[in-house]
Amino acid sequence: MTLRQTLHALPRDARDTLFLLCVIAWVIAPQVNVLPVWASLLAGSLLLWRGWLAWKGRPLPTRWVLAIPLILAVGGTLYTHRTILGRDAGVTLIVMLLALKMLELRARRDAMVVFFLGFFTMLSNFFFSQSLFTAAAMLVALLGLLAALVNAHMPVGRPPLALTLRTAGTMALLGAPIMAALFMLFPRMAPLWGMPSDTMAGRSGLSGVMKVGNIAELALDESVAMRVRFDTPNGAAPPQNELYFRGPVFGAFDGVEWHPRGARGGDMLQSSPGTAANLQVRGEPVRYEVTLEAHQRPWLLLLDAAATKPVISGMETLMTQDLQWFTNRPITAVVRYKAESYPQFSHGPSAPTPS
Template structure:
């Protein structure tokens, strides 16, 4: 007997239990990456054990066994999270309670608890991800739980799963309009899902520090970081090589790591913090809308340079640091959409030399001696001895172009003297190797310089017209201070690999055999499929995750409210709920009116006799029912039998409606026999 035949031959209860177990596994599976390892293993083991018990027909474990496992689950939660409160601890505990409750699934009451825990666990998936894939998976889980709920309310017979699927699908479709109305009109909470303040480690890979070699790992991450929609004609979009999205600015170097240090209580850093941005913009403005993925950092990614604060949702405030970096007061933990205006032509920083700029020439002692010697040699060159900063920058860039340097995704692990290794030994590196070595050399020549991290480039999606910037587009470049110009962007990576900046050709990790074969058979198919998927996912972000309070008010304006308020929103929502309730009540009354009142009275009689101990088939007519009543109960049920005969005569009377009310009243006054 194969597996399919074995499943078909299973009794009703084991079949329904195995189906419910499959649904629960589907609900829990997306949480595995968020749960402690012991939780996934223990919950999986408990569900497998429960499935084996159902398959073999063995009895469930006793209460003491379940209680001991519960203590283990609570102790494990406390040991891992140091609490049983909060998002992570709560999800761990709810998953374990769901798995343990399956070991107590003996009655319908237990099943109702399992359904409640299942729906709650399903919702908890959105605490960690609100992606389209997660939503689709949870929609399948919702249908599965509804099917199991329908099965629990059909105790008689062996209804096929196709029938329960149709009923569950009908229930979901009937509830969909109410769900949409509540989504559109229920007051927006920020964040929509999740709990801010938990798990705030950086997602995008950008951080307030840059360790030499770390950024190369981000180049393997193809996840979307930013989506942009530019206003105006396609010809108004800036050139791809000019798309620099400014992130953390690195100023302090300890020999291995660059840091965007906060304010410190010493005169040099206090002076630097007091140095004004002095931003001056010119030329045409670029207006665009940004959809920023939740990076769990407070940085707002905008094009260089943005003089005015981006328009943030939910009355959030943004501020600009003296390094031209826009930030929010709290980490960004949900997809955020905002508008910004940038000017590709700009100047910033002091135009004349000031003492605060000395901070940007500092280097740690004892590091990169050969680079310091190279700087001294270049300064000793008569052509460069008293040259302006522009000449020094061009000399270093020329060295990068002609010195045999390569742009590499995997240059190996650098040692203590990172700049020395790049300039003299390895002569290859990723963008942070090149930018760091460039800034160290410029500082060694007593030129103020710093590192800027962020994103560079992007690609236009031909399906929806949005520009997509990925984590793989993370980039590091430098800024050099020049007399009369202020801080000037210098991207040394472009000198080593012009295609990275000019034609935007990323380095890519080696592809697997399947990807290579697919690309050989259809070179553009993978790219087209990704474009379609990202357009769909972007639509999800724009219309669902970014449905904010302001868009709710815009909806009310479209409905005719001149100055919409929360009272108007509550009025519209309440009106829809009342209308839906009245519609449902009207439908119920109409449906009841469609049934034959005589048949309803006969059905009530059959139910009353069943409670008295006599179960009769639904197809039995009143006369046959009367005979069964006399045979089963004897003379004490004579009144009931006579009433049934009059009910049958009523069916064929000339004016049945005139006597049905009287029979209803007699029905309530009848002396029904006992068991």
């Protein structure tokens, strides 16, 4: 008996469940490289277990049995992310809950919960990538989830897969104008889950303040911060001792936190950029191009010391007395700029600086 004949011989519920499992696996697959390893393995094991139960016609596990992987999922999330809030921890939990919910798919109400979790998990893929490949993959996932939703509302008979896919495609086309209108007219609001995990506290990188004791809570962040291309005959970088990129400068200490001089409450946006004091450069400049990732702050990263203003389309740039370069608004998208820096320089205040 061929696989197609075997699938056709399965009961309607088992066939629909296997189709939904394939769709859920497709939705989760792009997140394997961003999920913790244990989460990917546990989710895959739960989906395979559910598929085996549907294939063999075995009963679903009791809630007491499901409590074990649920406790493991919550405990693993807390251990990995140190919280259950925020983007990364939230995505990990939503994937685990989706896989677990498949193991208690007993009534139509449970199916509706699975569909909504599936749609939300599908959208969460765009937290990590907005590439055309991701968009195409999620379009396929959307059609699959809609087809499974159509199956759930056709309890009588054995509708062919082509019919459900055609109905799902029609639904997607009918909803496209509404989607386009919402995209163009609906206000862009920051997600509620973005605040706890997306701040720079407790992660390596650049922050608006430096608090005593935060090093003990430091977690390494391996995401790309910037890319630099040097304008040299062979593209080689300068010597290592000349590769100091100046970012935020903390010149004031209140007994608990270091923050920029002149900033109120440690807010970099409230500091007062001006002209660098008595900057004198000598020697040959280093010319280079920087592609800076969005970091939600107004500062630029340049080699010491840049005497000329880097040009960024649509933004004003200015330098502080600490040789730090600012833009007139936070950098919320990738920017690219060219700069010239002088490894040999001297500078200092022309008048006493208040402490």
